Amino acid sequence: MxxxxxxxxxxxxxxxxxxxxxxxxxxxxxxxxxxxxxxxxxxxxxxxxxxxxxxxxxxxxxxxxxxxxxxxxxxxxFGAARRAGVLARVVALAGVLGHVVAAGQGLGSVVRFGGGWVWWFDALVAVAVAGVAWRQWAAVKAAIGVLGVHGLLVAQEPWALVPVVLSWVTVVALVLGWHREAPSVPRARWCAAVVAGLVPGAAWGLVVPLSPVAFGVAAAVTTGVVVVVRPWRAAGSPPR
Structure with missing residues (x-):
């Protein structure tokens, strides 16, 4: 024209x-x-x-x-049936579960070894978990985004950037994969995944104080939870 x-x-x-x-x-x-x-x-x-x-x-x-x-x-x-969308949603949910494991670690460590309870971290993780269950993706993105920003501002050692990277990778995957046309996550499967991540995280925190090694093990636990529970599996059409 x-x-x-x-x-x-x-x-x-x-x-x-x-x-x-x-x-x-x-x-x-x-x-x-x-x-x-x-x-x-x-x-x-x-x-x-x-x-x-x-x-x-x-x-x-x-x-x-x-x-x-x-x-x-x-x-x-990144639609419901697109392979890129499926991958983004897997990464996003794995990232949220990684924060769940970290919250469990923190609680277990406080109970066993003492120290201050970082209640706001757990509160934001709870918001993200509830947001996934009730399809409030803006709340999930905001909660994990705040954790990423805070971690970036307070990090003083290189290893402290590990959880920051987890947060930002999760946020990017959430933005790409979980939009208004994305499939819902079955609530029962998601709750099972959260419990399966929280319990091992808390158990590990009861045994070993928080450290870079502990966080690395938490990442491995999270990967196992994602592979075994697969909370997204019933959430949409097969990828193409």
């Missing part, structure tokens, strides 16, 4: 070219089906008013349009 005086050397308006570049965040197969329709809708909304010609020559896609397009790209690329 173009107008006199508002076209690029390629024969389309500058604004249209920018919309088409924005749509490249979508998969090629999706663009082949919907690109012309979407560009037409975008341009139709900008073609009214006294400054329409100027807009076609110098305008940019709006922030709302850009955000909606990126959100659509995430939902399409």
């Amino acid at each position: 173009s107008r006199d005086g508002a076209v690029s050397p390629g024969g389309v308006s500058v604004l249209e070219g920018r919309y088409r570049r924005l749509l490249r965040v979508l998969p090629a197969w999706y663009r082949a089906e919907r690109e012309e329709e979407m560009v037409g809708i975008f341009l139709a909304e900008r073609a009214e008013g006294p400054d329409a010609d100027l807009d076609l020559e110098h305008g940019w896609p709006g922030w709302g349009e850009a955000w909606a397009t990126v959100d659509l790209a995430v939902r399409v690329r």
Whole structure:
């Protein structure tokens, strides 16, 4: 779609070219089906008013349009039946369970060896766990994100960045894999996974004080829980 005086050397308006570049965040197969329709809708909304010609020559896609397009790209690329989506959801749930194991370790260590109870850490982990069970993904992302930010601010030794990396990998996987079109996690299976992560974590904390080695073992325990319990398995269609 173009107008006199508002076209690029390629024969389309500058604004249209920018919309088409924005749509490249979508998969090629999706663009082949919907690109012309979407560009037409975008341009139709900008073609009214006294400054329409100027807009076609110098305008940019709006922030709302850009955000909606990126959100659509995430939902399409990491959909319920897409292999990338399944992988992202596995990583995200494993990360949340990793925080559950860490919370269990902390509680066990406080009971056995004393020290201060980091109650806010456990509270945020509880919010994340409940958010998964009740499909409140914004709460899950926010809770794990706060843990990641706090860990980054207070880390003083290189090994202390291990839980920070876990938090941020989990947040990224949550953003990519758990959106409004993602499948639900069966509540009973999720609760079983949480218990299976919390109990070994607490037992380990009763035996060994918190340390980098203890956290490494916790990561191994979490991996075992994820592999055995697989709380996401009944949550959607087979990957393709």
